[in-house]
Each structure stands twice: as C-alpha cells, then as structure tokens.
Amino acid sequence: WIAYDKVKQYTNAFVIQNDSKILLGYKKRGFGQGLWNGFGGKVDPGETSAQAAVRELQEEAGITAPLQLRGILFFVLEGVDTAFHISVYSAYEYSGTITETDEMRPEWFSIQDSLLPPRNPLTTIDHDAQAEELPPIPLDKMWADDEFWMPLMLARRYFVGRADFGADNKMRRWWFGATPAS
Numbered sequence: 001w002i003a004y005d006k007v008k009q010y011t012n013a014f015v016i017q018n019d020s021k022i023l024l025g026y027k028k029r030g031f032g033q034g035l036w037n038g039f040g041g042k043v044d045p046g047e048t049s050a051q052a053a054v055r056e057l058q059e060e061a062g063i064t065a066p067l068q069l070r071g072i073l074f075f076v077l078e079g080v081d082t083a084f085h086i087s088v089y090s091a092y093e094y095s096g097t098i099t100e101t102d103e104m105r106p107e108w109f110s111i112q113d114s115l116l117p118p119r120n121p122l123t124t125i126d127h128d129a130q131a132e133e134l135p136p137i138p139l140d141k142m143w144a145d146d147e148f149w150m151p152l153m154l155a156r157r158y159f160v161g162r163a164d165f166g167a168d169n170k171m172r173r174w175w176f177g178a179t180p181a182s
Ligand code: 6OG
Pocket: 010, 011, 012, 013, 030, 031, 032, 037, 038, 039, 040, 041, 042, 075, 084, 086, 143, 144, 145, 146, 165
C-alpha cells in the first residue's frame, strides 16, 4: 500500500434552495478549469475547514451562508503525490449578493428529479417555486465523482467517498457510502 504523506485539505460548498435549485460556479482558472463545481479551496494553516468553507464561499461567490458539513471525499490522482481531502458543505439559505469573481462564474441550476429521493406522492409540489426555467445540473461538465455523491448530499445524508483518478482525469476506482436516509 501507499502512504500519502502529503494530504491537502480542501472545502467545497453548495447553496440549495427549495430542493429545486442549486448554485454552482464555473471555474475560470486553475485546478478544475472549465468545470462546474461548488465553491471552495484550500484550508489555510490555523483555520478550521468550516471557517475555510465560509471564507471561500465569500471570496468566490460574494455570499455568506450557514454551511453544514455534509460529507467527506478523498481523492488520489495518478502522478500526483498529494492526496485531496475535501469537506463538502451545504446550506439552504444565504445572505449577500451573488457576485462573479476572477475565479468563478456563479449560476443557478435546477435539480433534476433523477437526483432527488423519491417524493412522497401525497406531497404537494410548489409550482411557483419551480416556475423559473433553469438548466439542469450539468453533470457532464463536472468532476466525474459528483454524480455519485450529489444525490446523497441532496437527500441530506452524511456521505464519505474515495475516488482514484487516472492521468487522463477519468475515475479508475471509487467507493461511496452514506448514513441511512432519515
Ligand atoms: P482551488 O484550486 O480552487 O480548489 N475539487 C474537487 N471537487 C470535486 N467535485 N471532485 C474532485 O475530484 C475535486 N478535486 C478538487 C476542491 C479546488 C476546488 O476543487 C475541488 C476545491 O473546492 C478530483 O483552491
């Protein structure tokens, strides 16, 4: 087995509204350029990951949110001697004005039903909340791991996962799990 002596801690934060839309950012530069993702970055020395998550969301999208830890991801990439430990956060409200930055272009996406847990058939759907026409979450333009844990996050389950990426950025092996639905 391999000991990863260089583990870097990152954050990734999502704002979700009415279980119907989610805020993603288009990464304009750096690692993951050209992909849509939550907002986040490296945890600085002396900072907790929760503090970093709030700071990064502010820096990259211009908003503040009561982020809650939703899951932990662990990635290794072929040819890269650093392993990524990513704490994923979500919030259901925010304050401030969503702002485009040098690094990220924020946009709302509608959450497709296929990513949500089955609805109780007796639940009434708020059609006003769904009136807005938004594009669905662009999973084909996101990191390949996202489709596995996104439904777990949207179901508000606590998840953990690991994925090993090849040099071509394709996922070679992966494992995801979560606490039972409540
Ligand atoms: P900066 O370079 O912007 O931080 N990140 C990943 N997110 C997903 N969904 N999958 C991955 O698979 C990822 N690798 C990194 C963590 C990079 C941002 O990208 C996230 C950070 O939010 C490999 O400082």
